[in-house]
Amino acid sequence: MEVVTARAILLRGGWVAMAVGATTLLWGCGSSSPSTVDPHSPEASHIAGLFWLMLWMSVGIYVLVLGFVVVSFRARQSTSRERGSVGGAWDVPPIGDVSDRRRSARFIIGGGLALPIVVLIVVGVATVRTTNAVRSGPSVVKIDVQAERWWWRLTYPDNGVVTANEIHVPVGESVELTLTSDNVIHSVWVPELNGKTDVIPGQTNHMTFTADAPGTYRGQCAEFCGIGHALMAFVVIADLPADYARWLAANEAPAVAPSAGAVARGASFLASSSCAGCHNIAGTAAVGTLGPDLTHFGSRTSIGADTLPNTPGDLSHWLADTQGVKRGALMPQIDLTDAQINDLVAYLESLK
Amino acid sequence: MSVIATPGTTRIDDRTRPPGFWGMVILIATEATVFGALLSAYFFVRATSDTWPQGGIRPPDLSRISVFTVVLLASSLPLFWGERAIRKGRVGQLRIALFASFVMGLAFVANQAFEFGSLEFSASDNAYASLFVVITGLHGLHLIVGLIMSIVVQVKASIGWFDAKRHLTVTVFGLYWHFVDVVWIVVFSSLYLSAHVR
Amino acid sequence: MSLLHDRPHAGELDPVWEDRHGLIGFFTTVDHKRVGMRYIYTSFFFFFVAGLLALVMRAQLAKPNGVVVGPDLFNQLFTMHGTTMIFLFNTPVLAGFGNYLLPMMIGARDMAFPRLNAFSYWIFLFAGIFIYISFVVGKAPNGGWFSYVPLTNATYSPGVNLDFWGLGVIFVGISTTAGAVNFIVTAFKMRAPGMAINQLPIFVWSIIGMAFMVVFSVPVLTVAAALLESDRLFGTAFYDPTRGGSALLYQHLFWFWGHPEVYILFLPATGMVSAIIPVFSRRRLEGYFWVASSLIAVAFISFGVWVHHMFATGLPSTAMGVFSAASLVIALPSAIQYFAWIATMWEGKINFEPPMLFALGFMVIFLLGGITGIMVSSMPFDWQATDSYFIVAHLHYVLNGAVVFPIFGALYYWLPKMTGRMLNARLGRWSFWIMFIFFNVSFFPMHVLGLRGMPRRVYTYQSWLGWNWLNMIASVGAAVFGIGTGLTLINVLWSRKHGAIAGDNPWRADTLEWSTTSPPPDYNFAAVPIIASRHPLWDQQPLPLGVSGPELATESLGVTGAEQRQTPITGGLDASPESGMTVPQPSALPIMLAFGIAVFFAGLLVSAQIVLITGAAIGVTGLTRWAWHTEVDRP
Ligand code: HEA
Ligand code: HEA
Ligand code: CUA
Numbered sequence A: 001m002e003v004v005t006a007r008a009i010l011l012r013g014g015w016v017a018m019a020v021g022a023t024t025l026l027w028g029c030g031s032s033s034p035s036t037v038d039p040h041s042p043e044a045s046h047i048a049g050l051f052w053l054m055l056w057m058s059v060g061i062y063v064l065v066l067g068f069v070v071v072s073f074r075a076r077q078s079t080s081r082e083r084g085s086v087g088g089a090w091d092v093p094p095i096g097d098v099s100d101r102r103r104s105a106r107f108i109i110g111g112g113l114a115l116p117i118v119v120l121i122v123v124g125v126a127t128v129r130t131t132n133a134v135r136s137g138p139s140v141v142k143i144d145v146q147a148e149r150w151w152w153r154l155t156y157p158d159n160g161v162v163t164a165n166e167i168h169v170p171v172g173e174s175v176e177l178t179l180t181s182d183n184v185i186h187s188v189w190v191p192e193l194n195g196k197t198d199v200i201p202g203q204t205n206h207m208t209f210t211a212d213a214p215g216t217y218r219g220q221c222a223e224f225c226g227i228g229h230a231l232m233a234f235v236v237i238a239d240l241p242a243d244y245a246r247w248l249a250a251n252e253a254p255a256v257a258p259s260a261g262a263v264a265r266g267a268s269f270l271a272s273s274s275c276a277g278c279h280n281i282a283g284t285a286a287v288g289t290l291g292p293d294l295t296h297f298g299s300r301t302s303i304g305a306d307t308l309p310n311t312p313g314d315l316s317h318w319l320a321d322t323q324g325v326k327r328g329a330l331m332p333q334i335d336l337t338d339a340q341i342n343d344l345v346a347y348l349e350s351l352k
Numbered sequence B: 001m002s003v004i005a006t007p008g009t010t011r012i013d014d015r016t017r018p019p020g021f022w023g024m025v026i027l028i029a030t031e032a033t034v035f036g037a038l039l040s041a042y043f044f045v046r047a048t049s050d051t052w053p054q055g056g057i058r059p060p061d062l063s064r065i066s067v068f069t070v071v072l073l074a075s076s077l078p079l080f081w082g083e084r085a086i087r088k089g090r091v092g093q094l095r096i097a098l099f100a101s102f103v104m105g106l107a108f109v110a111n112q113a114f115e116f117g118s119l120e121f122s123a124s125d126n127a128y129a130s131l132f133v134v135i136t137g138l139h140g141l142h143l144i145v146g147l148i149m150s151i152v153v154q155v156k157a158s159i160g161w162f163d164a165k166r167h168l169t170v171t172v173f174g175l176y177w178h179f180v181d182v183v184w185i186v187v188f189s190s191l192y193l194s195a196h197v198r
Numbered sequence C: 001m002s003l004l005h006d007r008p009h010a011g012e013l014d015p016v017w018e019d020r021h022g023l024i025g026f027f028t029t030v031d032h033k034r035v036g037m038r039y040i041y042t043s044f045f046f047f048f049v050a051g052l053l054a055l056v057m058r059a060q061l062a063k064p065n066g067v068v069v070g071p072d073l074f075n076q077l078f079t080m081h082g083t084t085m086i087f088l089f090n091t092p093v094l095a096g097f098g099n100y101l102l103p104m105m106i107g108a109r110d111m112a113f114p115r116l117n118a119f120s121y122w123i124f125l126f127a128g129i130f131i132y133i134s135f136v137v138g139k140a141p142n143g144g145w146f147s148y149v150p151l152t153n154a155t156y157s158p159g160v161n162l163d164f165w166g167l168g169v170i171f172v173g174i175s176t177t178a179g180a181v182n183f184i185v186t187a188f189k190m191r192a193p194g195m196a197i198n199q200l201p202i203f204v205w206s207i208i209g210m211a212f213m214v215v216f217s218v219p220v221l222t223v224a225a226a227l228l229e230s231d232r233l234f235g236t237a238f239y240d241p242t243r244g245g246s247a248l249l250y251q252h253l254f255w256f257w258g259h260p261e262v263y264i265l266f267l268p269a270t271g272m273v274s275a276i277i278p279v280f281s282r283r284r285l286e287g288y289f290w291v292a293s294s295l296i297a298v299a300f301i302s303f304g305v306w307v308h309h310m311f312a313t314g315l316p317s318t319a320m321g322v323f324s325a326a327s328l329v330i331a332l333p334s335a336i337q338y339f340a341w342i343a344t345m346w347e348g349k350i351n352f353e354p355p356m357l358f359a360l361g362f363m364v365i366f367l368l369g370g371i372t373g374i375m376v377s378s379m380p381f382d383w384q385a386t387d388s389y390f391i392v393a394h395l396h397y398v399l400n401g402a403v404v405f406p407i408f409g410a411l412y413y414w415l416p417k418m419t420g421r422m423l424n425a426r427l428g429r430w431s432f433w434i435m436f437i438f439f440n441v442s443f444f445p446m447h448v449l450g451l452r453g454m455p456r457r458v459y460t461y462q463s464w465l466g467w468n469w470l471n472m473i474a475s476v477g478a479a480v481f482g483i484g485t486g487l488t489l490i491n492v493l494w495s496r497k498h499g500a501i502a503g504d505n506p507w508r509a510d511t512l513e514w515s516t517t518s519p520p521p522d523y524n525f526a527a528v529p530i531i532a533s534r535h536p537l538w539d540q541q542p543l544p545l546g547v548s549g550p551e552l553a554t555e556s557l558g559v560t561g562a563e564q565r566q567t568p569i570t571g572g573l574d575a576s577p578e579s580g581m582t583v584p585q586p587s588a589l590p591i592m593l594a595f596g597i598a599v600f601f602a603g604l605l606v607s608a609q610i611v612l613i614t615g616a617a618i619g620v621t622g623l624t625r626w627a628w629h630t631e632v633d634r635p
C-alpha cells in the first residue's frame, strides 16, 4: 500500500506547506522590516493592493490546479496493482476512444486557455490601472539624488541644501527625486514608499512618492553596484510640514562655528588633514566633494549610508576602522590617534 | 528482431538537400543574428544620440566604397555560373568561376584594409567609431574566412574532387559566399548610406 | 525479402562502429552516446560545485552580520554560482540528454554532424575549465551573472576577473550554438523512415524548440559579451556613456538572449516531463498537438518579453506595458502543457516510481514558480519585486524546481538505458522527498524576504530588519536539500555496480530508445525501424525493421547499411528515405580545433600576442583540415 502512503504524504505535505506558507506570508506585514506590504504612500498602497489581488488570485489558482492534480491521482486508480512489478500496472496503454479524447481536449482548452485568459485579463486590467495610478503629476518638492559608490549625495536645488543618505520630505506632499549617477548603475528602493527606479549613468530618471505619515522609512540600493552594495542604504524621513521647514532652514545655514575645547581641536585638525580634501563643511576650509557633505553631519541619524547609527561611539568606530566597518568604502583608512579621534568625534557631532 | 518491411514511399531525387546543406543554412542564421544584433546596436545608439555620426566625424565617403560594393556583389555571379557548370560536370568552368569570385572578393578586402588604414578616427574615439570599425571589420573577417574556404574549394576542384553528382562542398561554400554578399548590402545601407540621411 | 536477408549482426558490426582503443579512443570518439554521457557527467560535476558555492552563501546569510566570507568573495560566489548553474550545468546537461536521446528516439545511428558534436563537448569542457581557473588564481568574476555595465567595464572592474566571465561566455556559446545546429538538422533529416512530424516524441519537439531559440538568441549574447570585452580590452566605447555609448544597450542585448535562455533551459525539461508522465500514467499524452504547438509558441513568444527584466530602468511605461502584456501571454502555452499533463494522469493509472515522483514534484513547484512569474510580469508589482529576494525565489522555483527536478527525474528514467543498471528506487524516493520538502523550506521564505525589502546580492544585513529567521530557515533548508541531491549522486555511483539489470525496456515505454539493448550498441540500431505510430513500441509490435534495398535511398536502412557505417537520411514531413550518410570515423580534429580556440581565448585573457596567434593558427589549421575532410562529397 505504498502508493497510498506516497499520495497521503503528498497531500499532507501540501497542507503543511500551505499552512507554513500562509504564516510566513502574514509575517510579511508588521515587524520592523521595510516591507512592501506595509505601505506608507499612495504609490506603495496601489502596488500593495495589486499585490494582494494577485496573491489571492494566485492562491485560488494554485489550490484549484493542484486540486486537479491530486484528484487525477485517484480518478482511475480503482484497480489494485503491485507497484514496480511488470504486469498489469505496466500494460500497453489503450488508444482511448474518441469521447475520451474529446473530454481531454475540452479539459486542456478549458484549463489551459480559457481559465488563464480570464485570469490574465483581470491581472492585465489591474496592471494598467495601477500603472496609471502610480504615475503622478508634477511635484513641488524636488530633490536631486546622485548615487555615489556607495552612498547617496542629496541636493535640494530650490534651497541649496546639500546632504547625504538622509532624505527629509514633508508629509502629504508629492516629492520628485531626480536620479543621476556618474559612475555605475544603482537603484533607489524605499519599499514602504514606492517601487524601484534605477539610477543609470548617461540618463536621468525620476521617481515620485507622497509619504502619508511622519516616520522613518528605510531605503536601500537594489542594483548590484560593487563591493559596497550591501551597505548602501539610506533613510527617508517624513516630517510634518513645520518640522520640515525647520530642517530646511537649519540645513541651509553654514556649519556652526566650533566652540572651544575638543570641538575646536577637532575642527582645526579636520581642516588641516586629508579629511578636508574629500569632505565639505560649509564655512570652513574643508571643501572636498569626493565624500559626503558633513556640514550638518551631527544632525543625521546614521553613518556610512545607514551602516551604523550616528552615535559618538559608532563614529569613533567608523574613524578608527573605516574599512572594517564598511569594506571597500572609498574613504581610506586614516591613521589617527585616539585623541584625534575623540576630537573629531566631538567636532562632527557638534555639526547639528 | 523479426519482421522486415520496406518503407511505403521511396523518393529518389538528387535535388534533395543533404544535412551539410541545412547545417550551413542554420549556421548562416546564427551569423545573420550576429549582424542583426550589431546593426540594432548601431541604430539604438544612434537613436539615443544627439548628433550622428558622433564627435564631429564626417559621414563615411561613398564614392570609392560604392565601386567596390558593386565588385563584391558581382562576385556572386561567377559562383552561380560555376554551380551551374559543375552540375553538368564542367570542372574547368567551375575553376574559372571560383577564381573569378576569389579575385573580386580579394579586391574588396584589400580596399577595406586600405580604408581602415586611412580612417580619420580610431575605434576608441566614441561609440559611433567603435560601431563602424567593429561592424565593417567583422564583415571583412567573414570575407577573409570566405576567401580561405574558397582556396580549399579551388584546390579540391583542381584535384578532381567534384563531379556532376558530388559537389556539395561547392553548394555549401556558395551559400556562405552569397550570405556574406547579402550582409554587405545591409551593412552598406546602414553604415554608409543611412549615415547621410538626416 | 525474408528474414534470411538480414544477416546476424552484432559480431560483425562492432568492429565497424568501435572507437579506437585506450586514451586515443577517449579523445577521438564521435559517438553521440559517449559525448552525451560526458556532457551529463561534466555538467553534474559543475552542479555540485555551484551548489557548494551556494551553500557557502547560505552559511554567510544564515545570520545577520555574518562573518563567513567578506563582500569581495561573496560577490564572486553568487556570480560564479549563477554563471555555473546557467552556462555550465543547465544548458549542457540538457544538451547531454538531447545528444544521447535525440538520435535514439528518432531511430538514427548518430547525429547529423558527429564530429561537430564532439567538438561542442570539448568546447564546453575547455570553457568550463577556463572559467574555473579564475577561482584557482583567486580572481573569479564578481559582476553578477548578468554583469551589467558600467560596473563591469575596465574602470570599475579592473583586473582579469570579468574577462574570465566575458570571454568564458563567448567561449561556451560556441558550444551551445554548434549543438543547436546539430539538433535541428538531426531532428529534420535523420528520422527513421515514416516518422512523420506529428509522430515525433514531445521531447524531440522540445529539443527543436530549444535549438531554434539558441540559434536566434545565443549569437546576441555573444555580441553583448564581445562588445563588453572589446570595451575592456581594446578601449572601444560601446557601453561608455561618457563617450556616446549606452549602458542600456548592454541590458537590451543581454536580455534579448537572457529571456529566451530561461526557456531554452525550461523547454527540454518540460519535454522530459512529457516523456515521463505518460509512461508512468500508462496513458498516451493527451493533447499531443496542443503540447507540441505550445512548445513552438513558447519559442516564439520568448523573444518578445525581454524588457520585463528592465522594468525599473525608467523606460516609458507605455512601451514597457507591451512587454508586460506579452509576459502575461506566455502563461498560456505553459498552462496548456500543464493541463495536458493533468489530463494524461487523469485518464491513466499512476505508478509512483522515482521518475514520476520527480515529475509530480516538478508540477507542484513549477506551478508556484510560474505564478510568481506572472506576478512579476505585472509591471508595478515588479517595481517592488525586482532585484529583491522575491526574484531569487522565483528564479529558483523555476530553475532549481522546474528544471532541476525534471532532470533528476530523467536520470532515474533514462540512466538505466544508458548504463544498463537500474537506480535504487528506495533511495530515489528518499532523495526525492528530502529534495522536495527542503526545496520549499529553503526557497519559499525567500518570497517573504523579498516582500519585506531584502535586496538580492547583499553579503550581509543588519539584525533589526526582521530578516533573521527567514534567512536561517532558508539556509538550513538549502543544506538539507543539498543532502537530498547527494543521495541521488550516491545512488548513481552505487547503481553502476549493484543496480538491478535494466533490460531493454524496464518501464515498458513507447519510444524507440527503449527498443535496443541497455546500454545500446555503438550503432544504436542494427536495422533502422520503420515507424507508423507516435508510440512505436506500444502500437507496432513487433517493430518492423528496415532492410537495405538497392537504391541510394534505402541501402542504409538495414544491417548492410550498419555494416558500412551508414545512417539513413530522410526528408519531408513524413520522413521518406532520401539517401544515406556515412558516419565519420573517430577523429582528433574536434579536440584539436577546440584546443586551438581555448588557446586563443587564453591569449585574449592574458593579452599575450604569441598565445593568441598560436591559438588562431591551431584553430585555422584545424578548420581547414576539417573543411578538407568533409565526407559529404568525397568521390
Ligand atoms: C526556467 C526558467 C524560467 C521560467 C520557466 C520562467 C517563467 C516565467 N518568468 Fe521568469 N525568470 C527566470 C527564469 C524563468 N522564468 C530567471 C532566471 C529570472 C531572473 C533573472 C535574474 O534577474 O537573475 C526570471 C525573472 C523574471 C522576471 C523579471 C523579474 C525582475 O528581475 O524584475 C519576470 C518578469 O516578468 C519573469 C516572468 C516570468 C513569466 C511570466 C514566466 C512564465 O513563463 C510562467 C508561466 C507558467 C505558469 C503561469 C504556470 C502554469 C500555468 C497554469 C497552471 C495556468 C494558470 C495560471 C495563471 C492563469 C496565472 N521572470
Ligand atoms: C539551475 C540554476 C540554479 C540552481 C540549481 C541553484 C541552486 C541553489 N541556489 Fe541559486 N542562483 C541561480 C541559479 C541556481 N541556483 C542564479 C542564476 C542566481 C543569480 C545569480 C546572480 O545574482 O548573479 C542564483 C542566486 C542564488 C542566491 C542569491 C544570491 C544573492 O543574490 O546574493 C542564493 C541565496 O540563497 C542562491 C542559493 C541557492 C541554493 C541554496 C541552491 C541549492 O539548490 C543548492 C543545493 C546544493 C547542492 C546541490 C550542493 C550540495 C551537494 C553536496 C554537498 C553533495 C554532497 C555529496 C554527498 C553527500 C555525496 N542562489
Ligand atoms: Cu548602489 Cu547597489
Ligand SMILES: [Cu+2]
Binding pocket: C258, C259, C262, C305, C306, C308, C309
Ligand atoms: Cu524573462
